[in-house]
Amino acid sequence: MEVLVCVKRVPAPGAKVPLTDDATDIDTRYLGHTIGPHEECGVEEAVRIVKAHGGSATVLAVGPPEADEQLRYAIAMGADRGVLVDVGAAELDPEATAAAIVHAVGDTSYDLVLFGTESADASHYQVGIRVARALGLPIVGGIKGIDIDDGAARLRREVADGVEVYRLPLPAAAAVKEGLNLPRYPSMPGRLKAKKARIDVVPYTPEPGGLRKVRLRQPNDDREEAIVLGHGADAAPRVVDVLEQIGVIT
């Protein structure tokens, strides 16, 4: 099984998301970066599939040269190699990102290609779907369970009223969600291996797609400061007053 996982370098902000002065981007000077939780599960799943069925796991990121950090993290988790599609610092729209991934995959044939899915309330599904269609692979999103057997992938996902299982003949693709598995923390030997691992850098000049980001802004937050009900156990009577008042104690 040759498995490819596409991971994106994203900033990991705390309680506020700081913006640059011209408000075209997140100000990442004081922020750490990470790979999205959905994609972390994708890497974990790829490592497990390769352990069970043989083959190798490749991780691919489209982004600035610093995305090297996220690829090495994935390798420390157990992936075998990394591909960095270097497009410089600008954030690409989904069409351009998909084109960059398709370009880097080239003629390499993978049995399974994994993407992350965005959370239910802010789904994009786009990049994975665009890449899968360009590569001629079937794809289903929102996946929380993968079984490989008999030349096919059985993909499980939760829907409003229950669970659906799809059977996709391999080669296939899936966009996965956090909850698929519990990703491991990289081991010490894993980290050492990742330091020395080879990362192929593919330069790429993106063509902008039809969606252009103009500016970012913070959502309105005109909430009042919280009413402090008290300290420690002594606050209990006032807490229960509030619970009664809002009608959650029957």
Add this chain to the structure above:
Amino acid sequence: MILAVLDDSPAALDMLAFAQSLGQQVDVATFGGGDVDDLAKRGVRTLHRITHDELADCAPAASGDALAQLIEHLRPDGVLAVSSDAVTEAMAHAAAIAGLPLATNCVEVTTGEPWLLTRVRGGGMLLEEAELTATPALLTIAQGVSGDIGAGPVESCEVREFFPELTTTQARVVERASRGAGMTLATAPVIVSGGRGVGSADGYRVLEELAERLGGVVGCSRVATNNGWRPHSDQVGLTGTKVTPDLYLACGISGATQHWVGCMDSKVIMAVNTDPEAPLVRRATYAVIGDVHEVLPAVLAEINARSKT
């Protein structure tokens, strides 16, 4: 003409009103279904009903194929779709087939050349203003967005069945199971949620007890999930579940944005935290400064004492 792609959720009718507020004729498309009497009352003259026996059992790619064919056939100026998982996925396939850009989760839209949009990023962490240059403009509209100028009623709404030709029917559903009855994070009126401050898996017992007493369920932060204290199905936030209970009681949770966007629409948020400066303590409706394992047992004792008298 603008094509509004609806499903059978109540949110779909908000989306329809939003589409109508853009000031152009709006036709509706559905993947089967659609109440013509209701649509006529809402000023819709034409319902394009995508009809195919196999659609329900095929992978989402097939719905995308069907939608792409309908769009090609009707050539609307814009396609506005509800942002449910299933419809978003179909829209993404349709966009990929048509080679068009797609803007997801929009909250403000101005038609024109280009279309000007505001879209939600990171589940509500940020808003992005963007320009979309393409015909038709493909958009999904965030849940909760509505328009106040719906259209006046029309006499009747005509149904035009659209029969797509599906080529991608290979990937299929092979199994379906329905969820058992019972409360979930998405439906519970009360959520007693715990983070790193709860300290251990065992520490959640008091949260479970309080949740049960208040007729709710237990939730958690990603730290609790990552530590293996709780299953991921309990996780609230960007990559967990977005919740809207009457009461969200956040115990030992700091309030990182990725958690906040999952709970910010709760009616009342109460935070229990040892740190008075924690972001969630400041943004909550009510706060208690203190140790979860002192505050919650005292609250339970107080509830029990009052119910005896």
